[in-house]
Structures are given as C-alpha cells and as structure tokens.
Amino acid sequence: MIRMFHVHKNYPNKIQALRDINIHIKKGEFVFLIGPTGAGKSTFLKLVYRGIVPTKGQVIVDGINIARLKPGYIPYLRRNIGIVFQDFKLLYDRTVYENISFGLKAIGATNFEIRQQVKKVLNLVGLEHKKKTKPHLLSGGEQQKLCIARAIANEPLILLTDEPTGNLDPSTSWEIMKLLFHINIRGTTIIMASHDKLMIDKAKKRVVRLERGRIIEDTQRGIY
Amino acid sequence: MIFENMGFYFREALLSFRRSALMSMATILSITTILIIVGVFLLISINSSLFLKNLESQLEIVIYLEDNISKAELNNLKDNITSIGGIKEVKFVSKEEAYQRLLKNLGEQKDILSAIEVNPLPASFEIQVKDPKLIEQIANQIAEFKKVEEVEYGQEIAEKLLNFTYIFRRAGMLVLALLVFASILIISNIIKITVYARRNEIEIMSLAGATSWFIKWPFIIEGFLQGFISAILSIIILYNLYFFATNKVHQVIPFLPLVVDNMDLLPIGIAIVLLGSFVGILGSMFSVGKYLDV
Ligand SMILES: Nc1ncnc2c1ncn2[C@@H]1O[C@H](COP(=O)(O)OP(=O)(O)O)[C@@H](O)[C@H]1O
Numbered sequence: 341m342i343r344m345f346h347v348h349k350n351y352p353n354k355i356q357a358l359r360d361i362n363i364h365i366k367k368g369e370f371v372f373l374i375g376p377t378g379a380g381k382s383t384f385l386k387l388v389y390r391g392i393v394p395t396k397g398q399v400i401v402d403g404i405n406i407a408r409l410k411p412g413y414i415p416y417l418r419r420n421i422g423i424v425f426q427d428f429k430l431l432y433d434r435t436v437y438e439n440i441s442f443g444l445k446a447i448g449a450t451n452f453e454i455r456q457q458v459k460k461v462l463n464l465v466g467l468e469h470k471k472k473t474k475p476h477l478l479s480g481g482e483q484q485k486l487c488i489a490r491a492i493a494n495e496p497l498i499l500l501t502d503e504p505t506g507n508l509d510p511s512t513s514w515e516i517m518k519l520l521f522h523i524n525i526r527g528t529t530i531i532m533a534s535h536d537k538l539m540i541d542k543a544k545k546r547v548v549r550l551e552r553g554r555i556i557e558d559t560q561r562g563i564y
Numbered sequence: 565m566i567f568e569n570m571g572f573y574f575r576e577a578l579l580s581f582r583r584s585a586l587m588s589m590a591t592i593l594s595i596t597t598i599l600i601i602v603g604v605f606l607l608i609s610i611n612s613s614l615f616l617k618n619l620e621s622q623l624e625i626v627i628y629l630e631d632n633i634s635k636a637e638l639n640n641l642k643d644n645i646t647s648i649g650g651i652k653e654v655k656f657v658s659k660e661e662a663y664q665r666l667l668k669n670l671g672e673q674k675d676i677l678s679a680i681e682v683n684p685l686p687a688s689f690e691i692q693v694k695d696p697k698l699i700e701q702i703a704n705q706i707a708e709f710k711k712v713e714e715v716e717y718g719q720e721i722a723e724k725l726l727n728f729t730y731i732f733r734r735a736g737m738l739v740l741a742l743l744v745f746a747s748i749l750i751i752s753n754i755i756k757i758t759v760y761a762r763r764n765e766i767e768i769m770s771l772a773g774a775t776s777w778f779i780k781w782p783f784i785i786e787g788f789l790q791g792f793i794s795a796i797l798s799i800i801i802l803y804n805l806y807f808f809a810t811n812k813v814h815q816v817i818p819f820l821p822l823v824v825d826n827m828d829l830l831p832i833g834i835a836i837v838l839l840g841s842f843v844g845i846l847g848s849m850f851s852v853g854k855y856l857d858v
C-alpha cells in the first residue's frame with residue numbers, strides 16, 4: 341500500500357527532516373510511527389498524502405509515485421487517504437454534522453450519500469447525539485473522535501493520524517485506540533504517529549522508530 | 565462538471581456572504597469607496613476633455629480676400645477651400661456683413677465710422693477645421709490660393725493651446741492609469757483578506773480531495789458579487805452626487821459645457837462595473853490559489 345525507497349526530505353532551512361527512509365507498509369497494517377519531537381513523524385505522514393514531495397527518493401502510495409503525480413491528480417490521491425491532524429483543523433463555526441458533511445461535499449458526494457455516511461460515522465465514533473453541537477463545546481476526546489469520523493467518512497484505504505492521544509488521559513486515549521483498531525479491522529491501513537508509551541506498549545502492533553530523520557528500528561508487535 | 569455544480573457554488577458563495585455578513589459589508593464598502601474615487605476622476609476627465617474640445621474648436625482660420633475678387637473667382641476659391649481635407653465649415657462674410665458686425669461691436673461709438681466714406685473692411689472666409697492640429701498646415705495651403713490677401717489663425721495662441729491640451733491629456737491619462745492600477749491593487753488586497761479569513765476551509769477541502777476548481781468557484785462567485793455590488797452602489801452614489809454638483813455649477817456658470825447626457829456617462833458606468841467585477845473575480849482566484857498548495 342505504501343512504499344518508500346531511499347527517501348530524503350530537506351526543508352528550505354537546511355533541516356534534514358528525513359534521511360534515507362526505506363519502508364513497506366502492507367494493506368490492512370497498523371503501524372506506530374514513534375520517536376521524540378522533531379524526529380520527522382509529521383514529515384513522514386505529509387509525504388504520504390503529498391502535502392510535500394521528497395527531496396530525493398520515491399514514495400509510492402497505492403501504486404502511485406507521488407513525486408511524479410500531476411497537480412490535477414492530487415485530489416484523487418487524497419480521496420483515498422483520511423487524515424487526523426495534530427492540530428485537529430476543525431471548523432469551529434460549523435456543527436459536528438457540518439464538519440463531516442463539508443469534506444464530503446468537497447468531493448462531490450450527493451446529499452443522500454452525505455446523510456448516510458455522516459450518520460454512519462457519527463454512530464461509529466459515538467457522537468450521534470452531539471451532531472448539532474459546535475466543536476468548541478466538545479471535550480478533547482470528543483474533538484479527536486470528530487476528527488476521526490471526518491477522516492473516515494468517505495471510507496479511505498489509508499488513515500493517517502498524527503499524535504491523536506497526545507493530550508488525552510489514559511482511559512480516553514484507550515477509547516480512541518480501540519476506535520482505531522476497529523477501523524483497522526474493517527480493512528483500513530493505519531499509520532499513527534505517537535510517542536504515547538502506554539498506548540504503544542498495550543497495543544502490540546508494528547513499531548517504526550524514527551530518530552533524527554532515520555528509521556532506527558522496525559519491529560512487529562513492538563514496544564516503545 | 566462545472567455546470568452540474570453551479571448550484572452548489574452559488575449556495576456556498578451566498579452562504580459565506582451570510583455567514584460573514586459584517587465582513588462582506590466591510591468589503592463592499594471599501595471597494596465602493598475605491599470605485600467612487602475612480603469614478604470621480606473619470607467624471608472630471610470627461611468634463612475637462614469636453615472643455616478642451618470646446619476651446620480647440622474656437623480656433624479658426626480667417627481668410628481676407630482681395631477687394632477686386634469676382635463672383636466666379638469667389639465661387640472657385642470656395643470650392644478649392646472645401647476640397648481640402650479636414651475642413652469642417654466654411655462661412656463667407658461679405659464686406660457689408662463685416663461692416664455691420666463692426667457697427668454692432670462699436671455700439672455707442674459707431675460715430676467714428678461716419679468719417680470714412682468707403683467700407684474699408686475686406687470680405688472674408690471663416691473656416692473651422694475638424695482637427696485643430698492641422699490648422700497650420702491648412703492655413704498655409706490656403707495662403708497659396710489666388711485672390712487671398714491674408715490668412716490669419718492666431719498662430720501663437722493656437723500653438724500654446726494645442727501644447728497645453730496635449731500635455732493636459734497625457735497627464736490625465738497617466739494619472740488615470742496609476743489610479744486604476746492602485747485601485748486594482750487595493751481591491752484585490754481587500755478580497756485577499758476575505759479569502760484569508762477562510763483559509764482553513766480551503767485547506768480542509770484541499771486535504772479532503774476537492775479539486776482546485778471546485779474550491780475556487782464559490783470564491784470566484786463571491787468575489788464577482790462583491791465587486792459587482794460595490795460597482796452598482798458606487799454608480800448610484802456617483803450619479804446622484806454628479807447631478808447635484810453639475811446643477812450647482814450651472815447655477816453659478818450657466819454656459820460652462822458639462823457632460824450631462826446619460827449616454828455620454830454610460831461608458832463610465834460600464835468601466836466601473838468591469839473594474840469591480842473583474843478585479844473581484846481575478847483577486848479571489850489568485851488569493852485562493854495561494855492557500856491551495858497545502
Ligand atoms: N515546514 C517546515 N519548515 C522547516 N522545517 C520544518 C518544517 N516542518 C518540520 N520542520 C522541521 O523538521 C524536523 C522534523 O519535524 P516533524 O516532522 O514535525 O517532527 P515530529 O512530527 O516527529 O515532531 C524538525 O526539526 C522540524 O523543526
């Protein structure tokens with residue numbers, strides 16, 4: 341599903357955020373991308389959805405070489421990828437329902453599809469009863485669930501989540517984890533950037549450890 | 565694809581108009597102000613242009629004829645003059661008419677003339693030309709004709725006036741170009757602010773996989789509406805102000821030539837509408853483009 345060959349990413353300020361990354365993530369896998377702040381986790385995720393292009397090397401997502409992807413085709417790549425951002429990126433002047441329907445409208449879904457999908461994902465994350473609420477009235481965990489619901493609303497092949505449990509207490513974090521496992525079991529490939537030791541050790545999933553832009557460990561059923 | 569979604573684009577554009585009513589109003593008021601300034605300048609410039617044209621059209625060539633000119637020669641000369649290109653009007657003033665004019669001009673003092681037994685004034689042609697710039701050339705050409713005693717066209721005044729109108733027109737065009745340029749910059753910056761306020765939505769749509777045109781359309785429509793509504797508002801305000809002003813001026817200087825015909829003012833209205841709408845459209849298109857490459 342995702343392959344990287346000798347990928348380097350340098351930012352304009354000469355920071356080498358990623359160095360010689362080689363990885364293969366198969367369809368349906370759940371992968372923790374771990375490492376301290378600044379290790380390059382977010383940069384890794386950005387490469388997958390083509391928020392950035394690699395300085396060197398190849399990134400292949402679902403058979404598509406993202407560096408050679410023409411700008412006109414980027415939207416179609418992104419329709420296969422759901423993203424949960426570290427900073428949420430919610431629209432605070434719209435309701436929970438509208439936050440989800442907004443993204444679906446943006447890719448041309450019909451009103452019927454939108455109603456169906458929004459209902460489905462709200463049920464899945466357990467926010468059905470809050471659909472008319474504005475996001476700022478939700479707790480941190482609920483906002484995170486809303487982000488997840490929005491990301492999976494069009495049933496993407498890949499779900500990227502950037503530190504989704506970063507600011508949550510352990511029990512809420514575990515709730516979020518269970519939600520992600522559930523989504524993973526239904527066939528979605530998930531990459532979760534994190535440095536949440538507790539959750540990672542408990543989950544017993546594949547762990548890819550980054551340090552200063554390099555992969556220094558890649559273990560099935562790993563721990564932090 | 566585009567037309568299928570037009571309904572959606574319009575709804576989104578109107579929605580965002582409503583959602584940020586205060587912002588939209590501020591935007592429209594700002595653009596209206598800029599367009600009014602442009603409009604005032606355009607009104608001043610068409611009026612000065614009319615004024616200059618009037619001045620220029622007062623330039624004429626007067627040809628004094630020899631006293632011994634025969635009827636046939638006179639007709640011949642007139643034909644020769646009218647056959648020169650660029651002549652607007654040729655008017656014959658006989659010796660007798662010239663005398664009557666002088667009498668009229670002298671008024672109370674007409675007794676001076678009683679000392680003179682024969683009419684000393686020559687007959688003349690008064691000629692108006694189509695293009696004042698050609699006045700010298702035409703005058704020189706006429707001076708070559710037979711039975712022409714003297715040609716006069718206020719050479720110095722004509723030259724000075726034409727120089728002045730030339731510089732005045734060029735300067736006006738330069739100022740107009742600068743003003744339009746500045747207004748384009750200001751309006752597109754105002755639009756940029758409204759787009760900036762919605763950069764999050766643009767980013768989210770782009771990350772959700774919306775095509776760039778799908779994202780752009782509602783903004784283009786919104787930009788067009790803002791520009792267009794501002795243009796209409798400024799035209800209404802300008803129109804009322806202008807007729808108030810021209811009436812006042814005519815009360816003070818009744819014969820000052822002013823452009824008051826609606827048909828003559830129409831181009832200014834069209835220019836304002838085009839300026840507002842185009843800059844609205846292009847401004848929003850470019851601003852959205854900036855936030856699109858996430
Ligand atoms: N847009 C950017 N411009 C310049 N430097 C950046 C940018 N984004 C990230 N970096 C730098 O790249 C390195 C990796 O950042 P990031 O991928 O965000 O790490 P992590 O998500 O693991 O904390 C850091 O040193 C960070 O400062």
Ligand SMILES: [Mg+2]
Binds near residue numbers: 381
């Ligand atoms: Mg990060």
